Amino acid sequence: MVKTVIFARVSTSLQEYDRQVNELTTLANTNGWNVEATFTEKISGAKANTERTELMNMINFVEAKHINKVLVTELSRLGRDTLQVLEVIETLNSKGISLYIQNYNIETLTQDGKVNAMSQFLITILAEVARMERKTIRERIESGYNNYRAKGGRVGRKTGYKKAEEAMKTQYVEEIKLLRKGYSLRNISKLTGTSINTIRKCKSLI
Incomplete structure (x- = not known):
C-alpha cells in the first residue's frame, strides 16, 4: 500500500x-x-x-x-x-x-x-518563473517609490535607524544560511533578490 x-x-x-x-x-x-x-x-x-x-x-x-x-x-x-x-x-x-x-x-x-x-x-x-514574477512586483513597487521621491516625497526608514541584530537574523534566514554555505554575496543577491549591501550586513552578524 x-x-x-x-x-x-x-x-x-x-x-x-x-x-x-x-x-x-x-x-x-x-x-x-x-x-x-x-x-x-x-x-x-x-x-x-x-x-x-x-x-x-x-x-x-x-x-x-x-x-x-x-x-x-x-x-x-x-x-x-x-x-x-x-x-x-x-x-x-x-x-x-x-x-x-x-x-x-x-x-x-x-x-x-x-x-x-x-x-x-x-x-x-517553474520555481524560478515564480521568483521572477515576485521580482517584477518588487521592481514595480520600487518604480513607484522612485516616482514619489522625484516629486519630493520621502520614503524609507528615518535617519539613524538601525535594525536590531535579532530582527535581521529573523528576516534574512535564507541569506545567512547561504552565507554559511560559502555562497558569494553576488550569487546570494541573484538567488534571493536581496541587495548586496543588506547581505553584507548579514555577513557581519555571523
Whole structure:
C-alpha cells in the first residue's frame, strides 16, 4: 500500500483549501493510495519554511511515518519562494519521499526511489518563473517609490535607524544560511533578490 499525505495551502484567511483536499483525495482513491494525514495552512507561501508550522509538521510526520508520497495540487501550494520550495523538495528527496504535483502529473522520484531528473528540471524552472514574477512586483513597487521621491516625497526608514541584530537574523534566514554555505554575496543577491549591501550586513552578524 502506497502511503501518502495531502498538503494544501491558501494565502489568506478568506480563501478555502477544501477544493485542493477534495481533488487530492479523489486522486489518491483513484490510484489506490492510502491517505495517512492531511495538512492544511492559511499563510503566505513567501514566508520562510521555519515560519510555517503546518509545513514543518508535515515534514516531521512523513519522516516518522515512512510516507511514500506528498500530494499537492500545484507547486505554488508548496510555496512561492524559489529557495524555500527547492529546500522542501530536497528534504523530501533525501528521505526517499516523492512529491506528486497534480496539475503537471509529475513526481520528484521514480518508482525505485531515484531522483526524476526531468521533473526536477521542470520544477526548478517553474520555481524560478515564480521568483521572477515576485521580482517584477518588487521592481514595480520600487518604480513607484522612485516616482514619489522625484516629486519630493520621502520614503524609507528615518535617519539613524538601525535594525536590531535579532530582527535581521529573523528576516534574512535564507541569506545567512547561504552565507554559511560559502555562497558569494553576488550569487546570494541573484538567488534571493536581496541587495548586496543588506547581505553584507548579514555577513557581519555571523
